[in-house]
Amino acid sequence: MSDTAQSSPGTPFDLGAYLRRIGFEGEPRADLATLRGVHLAQMRGIPFENLDALGGTAPSLDPADLTAKLLHSRRGGYCYEQNTLLACALEALGLRVTRLAARVALGAERIEDRPRTHMALLVEVPGDPQPYLADVGFGAIGALLEPVPLVAGVEFHDAGRRHRLVHAPQRGPLEMWVLQAYGPQEPEGPGGAEDAGEGPWQAQYAFTLEPFEAPDFEVVNWHIATNPRSPFSRRSYAQRVTPDRHLLLSGRLLTETRADGTVTERELTGEAEARRILDEDFGITAPEGVLLLG
Numbered sequence: 001m002s003d004t005a006q007s008s009p010g011t012p013f014d015l016g017a018y019l020r021r022i023g024f025e026g027e028p029r030a031d032l033a034t035l036r037g038v039h040l041a042q043m044r045g046i047p048f049e050n051l052d053a054l055g056g057t058a059p060s061l062d063p064a065d066l067t068a069k070l071l072h073s074r075r076g077g078y079c080y081e082q083n084t085l086l087a088c089a090l091e092a093l094g095l096r097v098t099r100l101a102a103r104v105a106l107g108a109e110r111i112e113d114r115p116r117t118h119m120a121l122l123v124e125v126p127g128d129p130q131p132y133l134a135d136v137g138f139g140a141i142g143a144l145l146e147p148v149p150l151v152a153g154v155e156f157h158d159a160g161r162r163h164r165l166v167h168a169p170q171r172g173p174l175e176m177w178v179l180q181a182y183g184p185q186e187p188e189g190p191g192g193a194e195d196a197g198e199g200p201w202q203a204q205y206a207f208t209l210e211p212f213e214a215p216d217f218e219v220v221n222w223h224i225a226t227n228p229r230s231p232f233s234r235r236s237y238a239q240r241v242t243p244d245r246h247l248l249l250s251g252r253l254l255t256e257t258r259a260d261g262t263v264t265e266r267e268l269t270g271e272a273e274a275r276r277i278l279d280e281d282f283g284i285t286a287p288e289g290v291l292l293l294g
Contacts, residue, residue, distance in 0.1 A: 013063055014071070015092045018085070021045060021071045030094035032125050032132075036146045038093075039134055040159055042086055047076035047282045048139040048239035050225075053232040055290040058225035061218060063088050074285040078232065079137030080221045083119045084214075086136050096124040101216065102207035105178065106140060111168060111206045117220055118205050119212075123147060133165065133179065139239045141246050141257055142181030142204045150177070160259065164201070174208040183261075236274070236292045240282045247281055249274075252293055268293065 019028060019038070022045035028034050052059040059081055060066070066085050069075050077085070087097045101116035108114050120135040132147040146158035148165065155164045162182035170176060180201045224230050231237075238249040246257040252267045254277060268274050274292040278284040286292060 013088045013092045014067060015089060017067065017071050018089045018092075028093055030126050032128060034093060035090065035095065035123060035125060035132065035134070038089060039086070039136060039147050040145055042082070042089075042136045043143070043145050043241050044243070046070055046082065046085075046136075047284055048078060048082065048137065048237070049076040049278075049282070049284055050078045050139075050232040050237045051075075051284070051286055051290055051292075053078070053225035053230070054234075054236050054292070055287060056226065056233070058222040061214065061221060074279075074283055076238070076282075076284055077137075078139060078237075079119045079135075080217050080224075082137035083121055083135060084217070086134065087121055090121075090123055090134075094126065098122040098124075098209070099212045099214075099217065100207045100209065101212045101220070102205040104205045105203035106142065106205070111176075111178070111203070112171070116207075117224055119217055119220075120205070120207060122150065122209060133177075135179075138204065139237055139248075140204070141248065142183075142202065143239075143241075144179070145241070152177070155182075168206055172208075174210055176206055176208055178206045179204045235294070238278060238282050238284060249277065249282070 022041040024038055024041045026037060059077060061080055061084050066081055070077055070081060070085055087099060090097050100120045100122055102118040102120050103111050103114040103116050104118050105111050119137060120133060123132045123134045131150045133150055134147040135144050144158055144163060145161050148156040148158060148163055152165050152167050155162060164180050166178050166180060168176040168178050180203050182200050224232050227233060235251045236249060240247040244259045248255045253265060254268055255265045257263050268277065271292055275286050278286050
């Protein structure tokens with residue numbers, strides 16, 4: 001596999017730079033082991049953050065701009081950036097990727113109350129009849145760490161987290177899938193929910209298998225980044241995942257969830273501390289001029 005590969009016709013993608021940025025070790029191949037490996041490595045290697053949107057700018061989803069931001073600077077991105085980058089890498093590896101649009105269900109009374117504003121991926125591995133749900137851009141503790149097979153009613157353990165896919169009542173011609181996570185969820189996150197719900201299995205988002213294209217996400221990306229009612233334009237969010245902890249910054253609140261389930265929270269004192277925490281704990285150099293705490 002060459003260091004520079006094609007993610008789509010006419011769009012060069014620097015696969016070598018991507019693999020170095022996420023710290024992937026081993027020989028990259030068009031197989032399930034590589035899919036799992038790069039998925040987990042990107043989750044741990046590139047932080048989630050919404051600082052462009054917080055500053056009033058819709059981040060570019062052009063592969064060249066994503067490469068400059070996510071691979072060659074101390075920045076991260078939110079779902080459209082993270083999953084577009086992963087899609088480019090997987091296509092460069094020779095995997096088939098379908099972009100999906102999902103409704104965030106976390107905290108919603110009804111799935112239908114939420115628009116399709118989240119991006120996820122359906123990945124097909126050569127020689128494997130089973131497609132996989134992949135998603136490195138869901139900024140919550142219920143996010144996937146590794147891809148899971150598109151199979152309903154089976155519990156999957158992905159790098160220490162527990163997930164399953166179930167079917168929602170069908171309201172149209174396409175089957176509705178729901179990703180659920182097991183365990184406590186943060187009570188407030190990018191979905192804007194004040195209550196994450198009750199019970200150990202909690203819905204994260206719902207989707208159909210209808211393909212969505214890059215222009216669809218350009219529109220949704222602009223809306224989410226610039227709409228004054230969007231949580232991403234009103235409050236800073238950052239997430240960092242390591243083997244032993246999940247770190248979440250939501251406005252002034254910094255929450256650390258350890259692998260043993262221990263949760264600690266504290267409020268940041270001001271802009272200077274917020275920038276220091278992002279730099280030291282998240283690996284993010286916050287852009288100048290963006291007010292992190294409002």
